[in-house]
Amino acid sequence: MKNKTSTNYYFVTQILIAFLLVFSSCERDISEDAVEATYPRIADIFTDNFVGMGADFIKFYEGSNFESFTIDRTQGYQSNTSIKINVPNASNPNGNYAGGIFMIDGVGRNLTGFNALTLWVKASRGVTIDQIGFGEDFGENKYMATLLNVDVDTGWSKVIIPFPDPSKLTNERGVFRYALGTQGTSGEAYSLWIDEIKFEKIETILQMQSSIEAGNNTEINTYQGTTNQVRGMQTVFNMPNATNLVVMCSPSYFEFVSSNPSIATVNSTGSISTLNQGIAVITASFNGNETVGSVTINSLGAFSFAPTPTRPSSQVISIFSNAYPNVPVNYFNGYWAPWQTTLSADFTVNNDNILHYTIFNFVGIEFSNPTVNATNMTHFHADFYFPGPIAPGRELRIIIVDFGANGVFGGGDDTRHSTTFLAPTLVSQNWVSIDIPFSAMPNLQSRSNLAQIIFEGGDNSSLYVDNIYFYNN
Structure with missing residues (x-):
């Protein structure tokens, strides 16, 4: 596990x-x-x-x-x-x-x-x-x-x-x-x-419409054995000054229901469990009244897992993997505006956590508090899965960033190296395991304060990522 x-x-x-x-x-x-x-x-x-x-x-x-x-x-x-x-x-x-x-x-x-x-x-x-x-x-x-x-x-x-x-x-x-x-x-x-x-007790507060998913009808393409979460629970009040006010709410204020419990069930906390292949729509009520918004679960059936890592923990510094203890990570998606379109829709399949990037063009992962000293490591590893077709000329660039001797971003001594992969390395609907030796990263002048990993080259489709780590071969 x-x-x-x-x-x-x-x-x-x-x-x-x-x-x-x-x-x-x-x-x-x-x-x-x-x-x-x-x-x-x-x-x-x-x-x-x-x-x-x-x-x-x-x-x-x-x-x-x-x-x-x-x-x-x-x-x-x-x-x-x-x-x-x-x-x-x-x-x-x-x-x-x-x-x-x-x-x-x-x-x-x-x-x-x-x-x-x-x-x-x-x-x-x-x-x-x-x-x-x-x-x-x-x-x-x-x-x-x-x-x-x-x-x-x-x-x-x-x-x-x-x-x-x-x-x-x-x-x-x-x-x-x-x-x-x-x-x-x-x-x-x-x-x-x-x-x-x-x-x-303020008598002039009037409760109005409640919603899930911020009032949107969202769709999730997912797999048997996954768990997802209903989000964006809120209710609107008309206030004493005649303005409308949005209050974010915990799931326990709502009652959730699945249109097809044989495909997906939902509990009182809004956690959705996908059981079989098919379609189920999750809706909710609030204090007996139907809410706005829904979640449609499109279950694609059984999930194909990334290869299970076999290297000993003593030879690995893990950023994201259930196979190893992980170092502290600031975030797996920095939402670096204004050019980034990538959103996160991470999910869990049978207790295996998967990073899921949607509308993917690039994404930054940061682990700067503390930075990672990988001077004794020889390689970078990550597993990628492209659920959609690979467009002609599709690239995947993997950028490793070191914050330099001062250990802070933008201190004048940061270095990075970018490695680009194309088809036939990139394939659709199969896990692609990528290993990059540090000896092939000449622009990365140090790896004693590694702090960022950046994935670039998306075409606004989806990307799954698992088992991100540095290792000593």
Whole structure:
């Protein structure tokens, strides 16, 4: 079985910082707040008179600069206290983005009496909050709701995050989440202030259409034994200011159904399992109402696997393979705008992970944190599969990039080498194993800080890739 390393930046390091800001000057009758003895109904998360009750810890995302979070005792929306997030500059060695969650340590809150999370924000300059919402608890994250790309100016403004379905929020532990990074061409640091975080019941919020796949009818050509994921779950709300607001939702708010369960099934998390050859259409409903969008599964039958690597692990540095432990990878698709068209539609067949590039013209894989020292390796290897026909003159260029002695991109000492392959090496509907000796890469002046692999020469068709590694022959 392979055991590939995922590089998604939202996994937690479990850094806990005691928040425990003292609640003062506010006596409450517990019977007024409790819907059930174990699941209290409490609106406030961070307010002037009621700070952090039941939301006693902030946990940071992996890679987040944990020094960015502070309490400002000099200013707030209606007082002299607020949360201040100092987003570092682009070159900060401790990380250049800030992100974390407020999580209740223990029994969660019953939020069925509310329909929105609200907060007041301002910034030291005009910026955009990448993500802000609630429902993440580093567990199931079952009922997350998120706003993307929220604009913030230098004056206080109110942000409202509607609940997709309040009836499901009977025991919610992840009461607030945020993620934002360095912005602008200069990469300068900036500050964000947040105050009056609480749950509210706002009668003038009107729920409208919900959708999957962002409202599109998508098609996936896949194989027996694969797993795919329904994506783009969202619901639209008409807000008190008469504008429409899109809220991204977790799959658990939806009920999914397959038109042909003998071909493909779908579970409550939106995971699609393809069982046999044929066609099945995945649709969904939200709170009893049909949603917009669908996923059509075109199963092509049994999958042809790449050759299983047989080299000993001691002679391999693996970038992507289930046969070996993999080094940390920043990404398998850098989406290098503006010329790249390549999208990713990676899939898994019988626990074997496959990189799937669609609309392929070129794609960059980066593993720069840390870079790879391959001075003891002699070759590069990768397996490629072209599911469509090979057009006359079709090329595949493989470019290996070293970041030089300073180990950073663009430092003046980067080197690279490009190797081009044509038919008859490239064939359709068969795995092509390519091995390139480093001795045949004269333009690669060093391999002590290898950091990128680039595939070029696509004709906007599809390409599967597996078993990317360096080895000593």
